[in-house]
Amino acid sequence: MSGRDDAIRALEARVRALEDAEAIRGLKARYAELVDARYAGGKVKERGEVEALAERIAALFTEDAVWDGGAALGVCRGRAAIRARMAAPTLHFSWHYFVKPRIEVEGDTARGRWDILAPCTTRQDRAMWMAGVEDDGYARVDGRWLHTSMKLTVVFMAPRDRGWAERP
Secondary structure, X not given: OOHHHHXXXXXXXXXXXXXXXXXXXXXXXXXXHHHHOOEEOOEEOOHHHHHHHHHHHHOOEEEEEEEEOHHHHOEEXXXXXXXXXXXXXXXXXXXXXXXXXXXXXXXXXXXXXXXXXXXXXEOOOOEEEEEEEEEEEEEEEOOEEEEEEEEEEEEEEEEOOOOOOOOO
16 A cells, blocks of 8 residues: 555545535535525424424434433423424514534534524513524535534523523
8 A cells, every 4th residue: 555545545535524414414414494494584483384394304313313402491302302392382473593613523423513603582472592502413424414403502582672691
């Protein structure tokens, strides 16, 4: 084996890691797109549409995945539980912005950390700002990256009109 062969293998590994990280970014974007698609015109879409979207959201997770929304949103274990949770929105509107991705790929598994900013509207029609961090686990299953875990840690949830800096 030559130094050239080693260099080619090293480059192939680096390109694969970059492609894997990009596929994970796409997975996270698809998750946000589908979760937010459950809302239109300041309300939850019709039940059939939301159920179809919940099915597509759940398909982004492994069968044994854990979705952890924290104390306010609960924990779901397994694809079926995630599907049921996504079919029952707790808001009237949300728009997820995932930024500052930190993705570490190790073969067929990976970890990711994302900052999240999500303007949202509660069921009481209160406009809110939510900011936090999501820590994710991923696995390549049949050549496709899926979530194995997702854990939300909320940094703040503040009324849009008062902001996060004002004191009561």
